[in-house]
Amino acid sequence: MKSTVEQLSPTRVRINVEVPFEELKPDFDKAYKALAQQVRIPGFRPGKAPAKLLEARLGRGAILEQVVNDALPAKYGEAVQTSDVKVIGRPEIEITKIEDGEELAFTAEVDVRPEIELPEYSSIAVTVDPISISDEDIEDQLQSLRQRFGTLKNVERPVQDGDFVSIDLSATVDGQEVSEASTTGLSHEVGSGQLIEGLDETLIGMTAEESKEFTSTLVAGEFAGKEAVITVKVNSVKERELPEADDEFAQMASEFDTIEELKTDLRGRVEQSKKVQQAGEIRDKVLEALLERTEVPLPEGAVQAEVDAVLHDAVHGFDHDEAKLAEALEAQGSSREEFDKDTKEAAERSVKTQLLLDAIAEKDNTQVGQDELTERILFQSQRYGMSPEQFIQQVQQAGQLGAIFADVRRGKALAGVVGQAAVTDTEGNTVDTAEMFGDPAAEEADAAEAVEASAE
CATH class of the missing domain: 3.30.70.1050 (Trigger factor ribosome-binding domain)
Structure with missing residues (x-):
């Protein structure tokens, strides 16, 4: 041949x-x-x-x-x-x-895949917000912990923000009942914003056995994008009583004997959480710098495939009726033209990012270990509420195991660039990225030792 x-x-x-x-x-x-x-x-x-x-x-x-x-x-x-x-x-x-x-x-x-000329990683410099921990941060964590151990009690007063209510809901569109929007005995935390837009504002001030009507735009189902008349009835009102933040609470809610020890532990958790946030900010800014500095020709077919996938998912939510999708977009103050434009821009960025990180991974010979792949699979299975075995089976049936591998490899490739970039905070301090993303020099030395050991 x-x-x-x-x-x-x-x-x-x-x-x-x-x-x-x-x-x-x-x-x-x-x-x-x-x-x-x-x-x-x-x-x-x-x-x-x-x-x-x-x-x-x-x-x-x-x-x-x-x-x-x-x-x-x-x-x-x-x-x-x-x-x-x-x-x-x-x-x-x-x-x-x-x-x-x-x-x-x-x-x-x-x-x-196009040929891509990569910039020198050491020439990339980004600035991020410093890690700052306030007493308010600690109090917020303590308050959240107290809420977990709080108890609900019935109250005979109008609904307030933060109350828990049992409600009945029904809806009509142009006088026609919307069956999927009707429910009874639904528990809801007022102010959480988890249900219909306008519900929380309507509930505040209502009392048990009282009913009210308000209008809202439905976001799913047969009448998605349509304005509906919603009727809400309050069955009961409860407020949450929080335990006192004292040593007794610390012993009940943790392994610590005093409230001060608990607060010290919470401070450490807040610090770790903010480090994770800062790591995300660093990663995003380094990636943005790479994208700005690198010319990446875009394959039209790959971009169109991304666009088609997004459109398929969007229309699927409206029973593949594009007219309903257009109505829903108009109800949100957008249009199909804006949706298509935004979708294509997002697809172009996604494809450019993938091609760029694949080029970096190839240039740097980025390897993915079995333990790293397993860790990502475990994380993904937890996100979807599935056992690892079920998730792996589903991924294999869909032919997506290679995509997960590629995603892990791209993440490692970007981490390698971060390790060589100059990162400072807005106060002028150098940020040590080795703890967050690993030390490229140390990993390279470990890899070299492994190669020598296998040769022996």
């Missing part, structure tokens, strides 16, 4: 492939064997009919068509492997020549 590559653009190539017919003999044998099992010819047992008789019965053209269709994927894959191009997405294949007994020729146009 012979193949050549034409560079159509920085992100697209045409692969020209010529296959001598003698290389298709295994494919012909496979086709004859399969057809012999399917076609009944008098005087021959299933699977034993000679090739000539099969050709006479079915015609050479039908057999040739099956051989070509079966052979194309493998020959295309072989051409890709020998051409040293990194393909993205599915190819557009066109058969250009079939000379029976002589040659099969075809072309495959496909998007490829």
Whole structure:
């Protein structure tokens, strides 16, 4: 087989492939064997009919068509492997020549990863907010802990912000009842904003057994995007009583004996949480700096695939009715044109980010260990409320294990860049990123030792 590559653009190539017919003999044998099992010819047992008789019965053209269709994927894959191009997405294949007994020729146009000139990582400098811990931060944590151990008691007064109420809800649109928006005995924390827009404001001041109406825009279901008349009835009102923040509470809520020890521990947790937030800010700003400094040609097919996936998910929520999606967007003060524009911009950024981080990972030979992949799978399974075994099975069935691996590798590649970038806070202090993202020099030394050990 012979193949050549034409560079159509920085992100697209045409692969020209010529296959001598003698290389298709295994494919012909496979086709004859399969057809012999399917076609009944008098005087021959299933699977034993000679090739000539099969050709006479079915015609050479039908057999040739099956051989070509079966052979194309493998020959295309072989051409890709020998051409040293990194393909993205599915190819557009066109058969250009079939000379029976002589040659099969075809072309495959496909998007490829572009060549990317990466900046010097040490030239990247970003500034982030410093870590600051206030007494208010500690009190907020303590208050949250007290709320977890609080108790609810019935009160005979109007609803206040922060109360817990039992409510009944119903809704109508143009006088028609909306069944999926009706419920009874629903528990709700006033001020949480977790239900219908306008509900919390309506509830404040209401009393038990009182009903009120208000209008709100439905965001899902058959009437998504429509303005509805909502009726809410309060069944009961409860307030949360919090335990005193004293030594007794510290002993009940933690392993500490005093409230001061508990506050010290909470301070440490707040500090760790803010370090995680700062690490996220550093990562985002370094990535933004990389994107600004690097020219990344975008494969149109990859961008369109991202756009199509977002649109599919958006329309799926409206029973694949694009008119309903447009109505919902208008109700939110947007439009389909703005949605399409924003979606394409987000897709372009996503593809650019993936290509850039893949280029960094390849240049730096970023490796992903089994433990790192397992850690990501465990994290993802917890997010989706699934057991690791169920999650892995679902991921494998969907063919997404490679995507998870690529995501972990990109994250490690970006962490390697962060480790070489200059990071300071707004007060002029140097931020040590080794604790957050690891020490690239130390990891490189460990990798070198591992290689030497395996060589011995």
